[in-house]
Structure formats: C-alpha cells, structure tokens
Amino acid sequence: MSDIFGFEPVNDGWEGELPEGWGVVGGAINGGYLLAVVTALAQTSVRQPDPVTVTGHFTGPGRAGPARVVTTVHKSGGGHSTVGATLVQEGRTVVAALATFGDLSVVPADDPTPAPSGSPHDAVAVTKARAPGTPDIVERLQLRIDADLAEFFTGAPAGRAEMAGWIHPSPETPPGVFGLLVMADVFPPPIFNLGHLGWTPTVELTVHCRRRPPRGWVRGEFRTRFMTGPYLEEDGELRDADGRLLAVSRQLALMPRRS
Amino acid sequence: MSDIFGFEPVNDGWEGELPEGWGVVGGAINGGYLLAVVTALAQTSVRQPDPVTVTGHFTGPGRAGPARVVTTVHKSGGGHSTVGATLVQEGRTVVAALATFGDLSVVPADDPTPAPSGSPHDAVAVTKARAPGTPDIVERLQLRIDADLAEFFTGAPAGRAEMAGWIHPSPETPPGVFGLLVMADVFPPPIFNLGHLGWTPTVELTVHCRRRPPRGWVRGEFRTRFMTGPYLEEDGELRDADGRLLAVSRQLALMPRRS
Numbered sequence: 001m002s003d004i005f006g007f008e009p010v011n012d013g014w015e016g017e018l019p020e021g022w023g024v025v026g027g028a029i030n031g032g033y034l035l036a037v038v039t040a041l042a043q044t045s046v047r048q049p050d051p052v053t054v055t056g057h058f059t060g061p062g063r064a065g066p067a068r069v070v071t072t073v074h075k076s077g078g079g080h081s082t083v084g085a086t087l088v089q090e091g092r093t094v095v096a097a098l099a100t101f102g103d104l105s106v107v108p109a110d111d112p113t114p115a116p117s118g119s120p121h122d123a124v125a126v127t128k129a130r131a132p133g134t135p136d137i138v139e140r141l142q143l144r145i146d147a148d149l150a151e152f153f154t155g156a157p158a159g160r161a162e163m164a165g166w167i168h169p170s171p172e173t174p175p176g177v178f179g180l181l182v183m184a185d186v187f188p189p190p191i192f193n194l195g196h197l198g199w200t201p202t203v204e205l206t207v208h209c210r211r212r213p214p215r216g217w218v219r220g221e222f223r224t225r226f227m228t229g230p231y232l233e234e235d236g237e238l239r240d241a242d243g244r245l246l247a248v249s250r251q252l253a254l255m256p257r258r259s
Numbered sequence: 260m261s262d263i264f265g266f267e268p269v270n271d272g273w274e275g276e277l278p279e280g281w282g283v284v285g286g287a288i289n290g291g292y293l294l295a296v297v298t299a300l301a302q303t304s305v306r307q308p309d310p311v312t313v314t315g316h317f318t319g320p321g322r323a324g325p326a327r328v329v330t331t332v333h334k335s336g337g338g339h340s341t342v343g344a345t346l347v348q349e350g351r352t353v354v355a356a357l358a359t360f361g362d363l364s365v366v367p368a369d370d371p372t373p374a375p376s377g378s379p380h381d382a383v384a385v386t387k388a389r390a391p392g393t394p395d396i397v398e399r400l401q402l403r404i405d406a407d408l409a410e411f412f413t414g415a416p417a418g419r420a421e422m423a424g425w426i427h428p429s430p431e432t433p434p435g436v437f438g439l440l441v442m443a444d445v446f447p448p449p450i451f452n453l454g455h456l457g458w459t460p461t462v463e464l465t466v467h468c469r470r471r472p473p474r475g476w477v478r479g480e481f482r483t484r485f486m487t488g489p490y491l492e493e494d495g496e497l498r499d500a501d502g503r504l505l506a507v508s509r510q511l512a513l514m515p516r517r518s
Contacts, residue, residue, distance in 0.1 A: 052490065053463040053511045055314040057341045057357050059334035074345065074355040075318035080462065082316045084343065084355055086333065096333040096343055098316050098357055100462055100511075107488035203339065203359055204312040206465045208511050210487045226504050228469045229366035231311065233507055245485050248492055250509055252312045252359075252467050 005037050005174070013070035014041050018089075020064045021172075023136040025199040028061035030137050031095070031251075032185025035205060036174040038085040039099045039181060042071045046081035048101035050177050055206040056097040063089060074098075104177065104212050115243040116219045120166035124150035126188075137186060142168040149193055158193040161224040166217045177209050183218055184236055184249035190224040191232060191255075198256025200232075205251040213238075213246050230254050264296050264433070272329035273300050277348075279323045280431075282395040284458040287320035289396050290354070290510075291444025294464060295433040297344040298358045298440060301330045305340035307360035309436050314465040315356040322348060333357075363436065363471050374502040375478045379425035383409035385447075396445060401427040408452055417452040420483040425476045436468050442477055443495055443508035449483040450491060450514075457515025459491075464510040472497075472505050489513050 007016030022033040035056040043051065072084040082100045086093050123144035128134045131153045145165040149158050167186065173179045184207045189200040222236040236249040266275030281292040294315040302310065331343040341359045345352050382403035387393045390412045404424040408417050426445065432438045443466045448459040481495040495508040 053316070055316075055357060055463070055465060057312070057333065057359050059341045074316070074352045082318050082352075082355055093333045093341075096341055096357055098314060098355055098463075100316050104488075107490070204314070204357075204465075206314060206463075206509070208490070208492060208509075210485065210490060226469065226507065228504060229363075231366070231467070231469060233467060245487060248485065248509075250465070250467075250507075 005040060007037070007041055007069060010068075013068055015066070015068050018062060018064050018067050021136050021140055023064070025135060026061070027063065029063065030182065030185055031056060031058050031202045031205055032182040033137070033174070034058075034062050034087060034095045035097060035185070035207070036178045036181040038069050038087050038095060038097045040174065040178045041069050042083040042085040042097070042099050043101055045071055045073050045083055046076050046101050048081050048103050050102055050104040050212065051099045051181070051209055052080070052102040052104065053206065053208050054097060054099040054181060055204060056095045057204045058095050058202050059093050062087065062094040065089065067094070104209065107211050109244070115241065116239065118146060120144050120168070120217045122147060123165045141170045141173050141182075141186065143186060145188070152188070152192045152195070152197070157195045161190040161194050162222065163187045163190040163193060164221040167220055168217050177212050180209050180213055180238055180247045181207050183220060183238055184247060185251070187220050187222050187236070189253065190222050190234055191227070196256055200253045200256050203252040203254060205249065207247050207249045209247045211240075211244060211246050214240050217241050218246065219243075227255065264299060266296070266300055266328060269327075272327055274325070274327050277321060277323050277326050280395050280399055282323070284394060285320070286322065288322065289441065289444055290315060290317050290461045290464055291441040292396070292433070293317075293321050293346060293354045294356060294444070294466070295437040295440040297328050297346050297354060297356045299433065299437045300328050301342040301344040301356070301358050302360055304330055304332050304342055305335050305360050307340050307362050309361055309363040309471065310358045310440070310468055311339070311361040311363065312465065312467050313356060313358040313440060314463060315354045316463045317354050317461050318352050321346065321353040324348065326353070363468065366470050368503070374500065375498065377405060379403050379427070379476045381406060382424050400429050400432050400441075400445065402445060404447070411447070411451045411454070411456070416454045420449040420453050421481065422446045422449040422452060423480040426479055427476050436471050439468050439472055439497055439506045440466050442479060442497055443506060444510070446479055446481050446495070448512065449481050449493055450486070455515055459512045459515050462511040462513060464508065466506050466508045468506045470499075470503060470505050473499050476500055477505065478502075486514065
C-alpha cells in the first residue's frame with residue numbers, strides 16, 4: 001500500500017506526507033481517509049489481509065503535510081490479528097486507532113438483502129459547482145445523494161435525520177476494503193436533513209468491513225436516531241449495487257456549534 | 260476506582276487481580292467487565308469523568324488472577340481526552356482499548372423516547388438454577404429476559420435475532436457509567452433466539468455512553484441484523500426505566516462453532 005499513501009518505513013514506524021484534496025470543513029483531512037491510511041499501514045505487520053473491525057478516535061485535525069504513523073501489534077496469528085496505530089503531526093496525535101484483521105474471502109457472496117431501489121442516475125451529484133462550500137473531498141470520488149434527501153443544499157431539509165445515496169471510488173480512493181473506511185465517512189451528516197448545518201466533528205468512527213467491495217457504485221445509507229446534549233451517533237450501511245452488505249459503520253460526533 | 264477493581268499503580272501502569280465470578284463460557288471473563296476495568300483505570304489519567312465512547316478489541320480470554328494494565332494518554336485537555344489501555348496476563352494481551360472521556364453532566368435529562376412497555380416483574384429471571392450452563396456472571400447482577408424472548412432456554416427460540424429485558428446492578432457491579440460497559444455485554448446473544456446456541460466470542464465491543472445511569476433497573480434491547488460468513492454484529496441500547504437513552508453499543512462477534 002505504501003505506493004498509494006506515500007508512506008515509507010522508518011525505524012519505529014512510517015513517515016510520509018498526507019496529500020491535499022481530502023479536506024473537509026476548514027481543511028481538516030477526512031477522518032475516514034486518515035483511518036484508511038493508518039489501517040493500511042497497520043495491515044503490513046500481520047498476515048491477514050482485511051480489516052474486519054477498525055476504530056479511530058480523532059484527537060485533532062489532520063492537515064496535508066508530513067506525518068508519522070506508529071503501529072503496535074497487540075496480537076498476531078490465529079484467525080485474527082490486532083494492531084494499534086497512531087498518526088502524529090508536529091508532535092500531536094491526530095488519530096489513535098485499533099484494527100483487527102481477518103480474511104474476508106471466507107464470506108460467501110450470497111445475501112438475502114434485496115437490491116436497493118433507485119440508482120445513481122436518479123440521484124443528485126454533489127459537486128463544488130452545485131453546492132458552494134462543499135469540501136475538497138467530493139472531488140476525489142463521485143458522490144450522489146438521493147433526490148428526496150438532497151434539498152438541504154437549497155435550504156429545504158427533508159425533515160428526517162437521514163442521508164443516503166451512491167458513491168463511486170476514483171483512482172485516488174484508497175483501494176479495496178480500505179476504501180470502505182473512507183466511504184463510511186464521506187456522506188454529509190444525516191442531521192443536515194434536520195436543518196442542523198455546520199461542522200459535525202467526529203469523535204470516534206468504527207467500521208465493520210463485511211465484504212471486499214466490487215468495482216463500481218456503492219450504496220450508502222446513514223441515519224441519526226439519538227441527539228443527547230452535544231452528542232449524536234451516525235449509523236451507516238454500505239452495500240454493493242445488488243444489495244450485499246459491505247460494511248456497517250457508527251460514529252460518535254458532536255452537534256454543530258451555532259455560529 | 261482502585262478500591263473496587265483492586266488494581267494499584269505501579270511504575271508504568273497498574274497491577275491487580277481479576278476476580279472470580281465474572282466468567283462466561285469456559286471461565287473467560289466477560290468482555291464488558293474487562294472493558295470497565297481498563298476504562299476506569301484509564302480515566303484516572305484525565306480530567307473528564309465519563310467515558311463517552313469506548314472500544315475494546317479482545318485478543319485472548321481473560322482469566323481470574325493477576326493482570327497488568329498499561330495506559331497511554333493520546334490527548335488530554337479541552338472538552339475531551341483520549342486514552343489507550345491494554346490489559347495483559349502472562350505476557351499476552353487480553354484486551355486493547357481506546358476510550359474518549361467527556362462530561363456527561365452536560366446532557367439534559369429530557370428525552371423524547373417513550374418509556375418501555377413491560378416491566379422487570381413480567382420478565383424471566385436468568386439464574387443458574389433455572390438455566391443450567393448459565394455462566395457465573397448472572398450471579399453478579401440480576402438479569403431478566405422478556406418472556407417472549409426467553410424460551411430459547413427451553414429449546415424454543417423466538418425465531419428472530421432479538422434479546423431484550425432488564426438488568427439490575429449489584430454492589431459488585433462496576434459503579435456508575437462504567438457499569439454500562441458491563442451491561443452492554445451481559446445479555447445472551449440475540450442469535451440464541453434463532454437457535455444458534457454456543458459460544459459467540461466478541462471480537463470488538465464499542466459502547467457510547469450517553470447518560471450516567473440512575474440506580475435501579477436498566478432496560479436492554481439487542482438485535483443482530485447481519486450474519487455474513489463467520490461474522491455478526493450485535494446492536495444494543497440501554498435505557499433507564501423512563502426510556503431515557505443511557506448507551507448504545509455494537510459488537511462484532513463470531514458465529515458459534517457447531518460442536
């Protein structure tokens with residue numbers, strides 16, 4: 001993976017440059033992208049190819065530029081291996097992560113879930129041209145929101161805390177199962193459809209990867225059920241175009257501050 | 260907390276004894292209990308009192324007996340602090356955890372959720388006398404399963420992957436918000452109600468604590484939606500008797516092996 005993320009091994013970890021273009025609000029790098037980087041580097045320490053469960057705690061904004069990743073193998077061998085990883089910039093931890101790796105090739109292709117209704121072609125493309133203020137990251141992949149959930153762009157939120165649509169990786173998206181970690185964190189927050197617009201910082205993101213993704217469009221459906229004081233969760237599911245489950249995700253995030 | 264868990268600070272962490280009586284299948288200590296121990300010890304490093312999101316990756320069975328806990332502060336100060344913690348026995352990591360701490364006193368008491376229907380008094384007590392083979396841990400707190408979901412004990416699973424009921428801490432249960440970590444992992448797996456009985460080992464457990472629990476009965480509702488190859492998730496909600504959300508939980512677990 002080191003050719004993709006531009007990180008190279010050093011004495012006690014990895015050093016590299018976080019690239020431009022994965023920024024969200026205020027230029028902070030997308031949390032899912034950071035999680036993909038540290039997880040892919042952590043994977044190189046173990047035999048199992050696939051992250052089956054990954055958690056990142058986000059302790060400060062990541063910025064384009066130099067970064068160091070330090071990994072610690074907590075368990076190696078057997079069916080699963082577990083590795084801790086931290087990404088540090090300028091002496092400050094940006095993300096602390098834990099990942100357990102397995103082999104998703106054992107997961108059968110069958111799935112009783114029906115294919116999603118609708119298609120990417122009926123959905124609304126999120127582009128900087130169409131939605132001023134949209135972060136860089138939407139230029140790094142194709143993101144489309146279901147038409148009935150896309151009117152928050154124009155000041156008409158759907159009135160329910162849901163966000164759903166389609167996403168298509170680009171050649172710059174982290175490949176394979178690591179791309180699921182990005183896709184789990186790239187849709188606008190579901191509470192935008194309650195009219196709560198603004199930066200909704202992620203405290204922690206956990207993704208369970210269930211299948212390696214196919215090429216092509218991935219379906220994403222996200223919702224928030226509980227807003228308690230400053231906290232909310234965002235629960236997500238990623239599926240292939242036939243409805244097969246690729247990943248479930250949950251993050252703890254903070255309510256946007258009123259400006 | 261050290262008087263409760265019997266751990267004492269040493270040079271680079273904590274040492275203590277894991278007690279008898281918190282065992283599940285095969286005598287392995289309940290994962291939620293282990294997570295409560297390491298989280299309570301991690302909390303002593305930071306200013307914020309409450310774990311708002313905690314993840315444990317379980318890398319080997321914990322046993323009653325000597326253990327060492329090592330903590331690493333990833334970020335301290337501001338609104339939230341993040342600490343990593345590992346529990347080691349005989350040189351082997353049993354659980355690796357990450358916890359972010361905040362202050363749940365800021366969460367308002369109001370919640371639009373209706374009170375649960377039913378009551379602990381209509382539910383079926385899980386005791387070793389009634390359900391032979393039930394693990395030790397049920398003697399450490401009072402656990403009651405809704406009557407329509409409790410017949411898996413007698414060979415008549417409900418036919419849906421749900422488990423729900425009531426739990427009442429005992430004086431031996433980790434106190435306050437740390438007790439939520441135990442309560443999130445103590446109900447029988449929801450797939451028991453599909454007839455998949457057997458050890459369902461936890462790979463990873465994440466709990467978002469949303470409110471400090473009151474004294475008294477706590478309502479727990481758990482379900483599994485996706486079984487893919489060896490993997491399943493268990494999603495849980497804990498509420499007080501008035502329906503206020505206390506915590507949401509999710510674990511990645513492994514399907515029971517056919518014996």
